[in-house]
Amino acid sequence: MARREITNWSQLQRFQPREIFTPRSEDELAAIVARAGLEGRRIKLMGAGHSFTAIAVTPDFHVTIHALDQLHHVDQSSGVVTVGAGITLKKLNRELDRYGLALTNMGDIDKQSIAGAVSTGTHGTGLAYGGIATQIRGLRMITPNGDVVDIDANHEPELFRCARVGLGALGIITRVTLQAVPSFRLHAVESSHSLDDVLEAWPDTIRSNDHAEFFFMPGGRNAARKINNRTDEPAAPLSRRRYIADKLVAENIGFGVIIRPNGVGPRLQHVVE
Ligand SMILES: Cc1cc2nc3c(=O)[nH]c(=O)nc-3n(C[C@H](O)[C@H](O)[C@H](O)COP(=O)(O)OP(=O)(O)OC[C@H]3O[C@@H](n4cnc5c(N)ncnc54)[C@H](O)[C@@H]3O)c2cc1C
Structure with a gap:
């Protein structure tokens, strides 16, 4: 059977992965990771496909997690929020706004997934306002050996530091906890x-x-x-x-x-x- 072609936003990256997966839960994702391990396949996640380079291209397992876009937890007083990693910045902003909260800074567009934006160091402007990675307080990841880990500055701090701009190379981010600010x-x-x-x-x-x-x-x-x-x-x-x-x-x-x-x-x- 002919393989389906996937393209990125600019359409300059085109590839035909061996298999395409659209898991609807962390359990389904973990099963894909286990299968990749057994078959010796590589996995690449694609968020919104807005990277210009081949960073999300794979000949093996192409995975998107648009279904993991829920708001899991909001602490309105501290502004700490946990969301599914597939959520777009557009939907995240809408959800935050319902609680009088906002991202302190972002880039020019809101089409990206939070996981993709975090992984590539997506940033806006302003000397006093950091990029999106600086707003991240914790991540849930599925590591290449199938473990589900919750990491932050205290748990697995080194992995956390690297995964905040992990270029999709350290595992699959399934949840993101971030520090929001009162909307402005x-x-x-x-x-x-x-x-x-x-x-x-x-x-x-x-x-x-x-x-x-x-x-x-x-x-x-x-x-x-x-x-x-x-x-x-x-x-x-x-x-x-x-x-x-x-x-x-x-x-x-x-x-x-x-x-x-x-x-x-x-x-x-x-x-x-
Ligand atoms: C029109 C346009 C405007 C832009 N404006 C800006 C800007 O103002 N500032 C700026 O800094 N950048 C900007 N960018 C770049 C863009 O923010 C980044 O390329 C960002 O990574 C895109 O997010 P995405 O969800 O499309 O990720 P993708 O491009 O799909 O993926 C990026 C990387 O993240 C990995 N990844 C995705 N999901 C996961 C996951 N769940 N777990 C682990 N890894 C994952 C992928 O494997 C890949 O390595 C712009 C891009 C475009 C096309």
Whole structure:
């Protein structure tokens, strides 16, 4: 029988694993690990497949755990939360919000699984705010020999330290315990500048703002800068029209404009296609 092809988000990684598994429980996962051991097969987990590299590619057993996406425990006063490792950041944020909690920091998108985001050191910006791995307080893992272990700073501390950015190489993460914070609002300012001006001001920009980042196209002279600061001001989201104009059109088509001055747009687009 022909093997099914799996692709990552960018579709640059394509592979046909020997077998595909979608376990619905830790017991089913443990049985897959036992079988892999008996047959001498390797296992690779894939979260949301958003890594650009071949880090989640395998010729052997391809496993996804989207079904392990439950909220297991919430301590609203301390902000410590335990979730299934297959939960997406989007769903995690929604669940946390129900309890007045939030991740203290995250990257640009929310499509990743918490396990994938943790395993690759996914991060946002901000001198005072660490990446997702810094928010992790404990992990439940199935090790390659089939043991289920709960690890944290006191139990198996060395394994815990490594597994916080384990690159999927140390075992299967089935549960993640993380430290959330009281939810907060961000005031976002997104603007376009010359790349030289952004770079010159950068040391001051990152010191004087909670979060700052900029995008530019190699060879281009302009940059799109995004700054976010925590605020107690009431929420003032963009209207639907402004959202479509500023976010969807400006951010996507605007990128084309950023790279046009040097005429490198068409060439770059060609490479990206
Ligand atoms: C559009 C886009 C925007 C991005 N923005 C950012 C950003 O702002 N900041 C940033 O730092 N990164 C960013 N990334 C990168 C992304 O956060 C990482 O590649 C992340 O690993 C993707 O999570 P995933 O769930 O898709 O993991 P996958 O890519 O599926 O897997 C990543 C690794 O985790 C392992 N893994 C997955 N699940 C488990 C598990 N249960 N147990 C053990 N190992 C496991 C896999 O085997 C693999 O080694 C972005 C990527 C894209 C495509």
